[in-house]
Amino acid sequence: MEFQYLQLHIEHKVATVTIHRPDKGNALAPDVLLEIENMFKNLGHRQDVNVIVLTGGERYFSAGFDLNEIRKLEKVSNEAYTALFHRAYRAILFAEQPVICAVGGAAIAGGFDLTMMCDIRYASTRAKFGQREIVLSLTPIMDPLWRIIGLGRAKEVALTGRIYDAAEAERMGYVSKVFAEGELLSSVAQIAKDMAGYDRAALAETKRLSNVVLNQDLDTSMRTQEWLFRTYIGSEDNHQRIDALQAQLAAARKK
Structure with missing residues (x-):
């Protein structure tokens, strides 16, 4: 429109x-x-x-x-x-x-x-x-x-x-x-x-998470956050961003 x-x-x-x-x-x-x-x-x-x-x-x-x-x-x-x-x-x-x-x-x-x-x-x-x-x-x-x-x-x-x-x-x-x-x-x-510049899915999930945990008890919210973290850590995107960050830090140390 x-x-x-x-x-x-x-x-x-x-x-x-x-x-x-x-x-x-x-x-x-x-x-x-x-x-x-x-x-x-x-x-x-x-x-x-x-x-x-x-x-x-x-x-x-x-x-x-x-x-x-x-x-x-x-x-x-x-x-x-x-x-x-x-x-x-x-x-x-x-x-x-x-x-x-x-x-x-x-x-x-x-x-x-x-x-x-x-x-x-x-x-x-x-x-x-x-x-x-x-x-x-x-x-x-x-x-x-x-x-x-x-x-x-x-x-x-x-x-x-x-x-x-x-x-x-x-x-x-x-x-x-x-x-x-x-x-x-x-x-x-x-x-x-x-x-x-961050991962689009991680941004979206973090926004959703911030709304969801407000209505949960503390134990449930901790379990929700653990589960969500597991779905991202070790992924290819995670590996690539770690490599890029380490390369950036190494370059900065050489200056």
């Missing part, structure tokens, strides 16, 4: 998806959500993509729900719109590849929810984060938020509707690192490129 509100660039096995609706602050109208759902479903099947980066560019991320669209809804006829939101969320959350979020501006309400669905979050100093649903008499998404920052902090974010700057988001563990304004995309591109 053709995309009006998303831009796609693939290089070095990294797919960069940029939300592009700058006149509306990348607000999430139904057409935008539908494109997000389809984009991530399509990318999940691509063997030439090992890592996905979701961004709104250096200036924006997403201001959240398109309030003009929500204002048209009635309680008795909101099912299709609500389902569309959650299909878009799930397409990101359960994409086969790891998804990195690069937040260059405001990520509010629905925009914040998009960042929550990603596996890793990076931000620029101009980024803002806020789960503002409570302000609009809406209930927010608590899961996977509590898994990322803990239940107590997740309650604060959800119940106060407060907006956090990038530094505070980093301190609470929601953002992994903050980059200077104008350096976000290039920095994240390098991180994604390095990740994409």
Whole structure:
């Protein structure tokens, strides 16, 4: 399908998806959500993509729900719109590849929810984060938020509707690192490129593992991890990467 509100660039096995609706602050109208759902479903099947980066560019991320669209809804006829939101969320959350979020501006309400669905979050100093649903008499998404920052902090974010700057988001563990304004995309591109050079199956299995073990008791999760490790150690890919790493270290010692 053709995309009006998303831009796609693939290089070095990294797919960069940029939300592009700058006149509306990348607000999430139904057409935008539908494109997000389809984009991530399509990318999940691509063997030439090992890592996905979701961004709104250096200036924006997403201001959240398109309030003009929500204002048209009635309680008795909101099912299709609500389902569309959650299909878009799930397409990101359960994409086969790891998804990195690069937040260059405001990520509010629905925009914040998009960042929550990603596996890793990076931000620029101009980024803002806020789960503002409570302000609009809406209930927010608590899961996977509590898994990322803990239940107590997740309650604060959800119940106060407060907006956090990038530094505070980093301190609470929601953002992994903050980059200077104008350096976000290039920095994240390098991180994604390095990740994409790893074994695609191992990346995908590690992402799945991180979701599975949260719902297991400790003994079961240790057995799951042991079994998964056994399926990779000693493989031809494992041997090749060991040989390459040893050659690289040997060359570095000679310098």
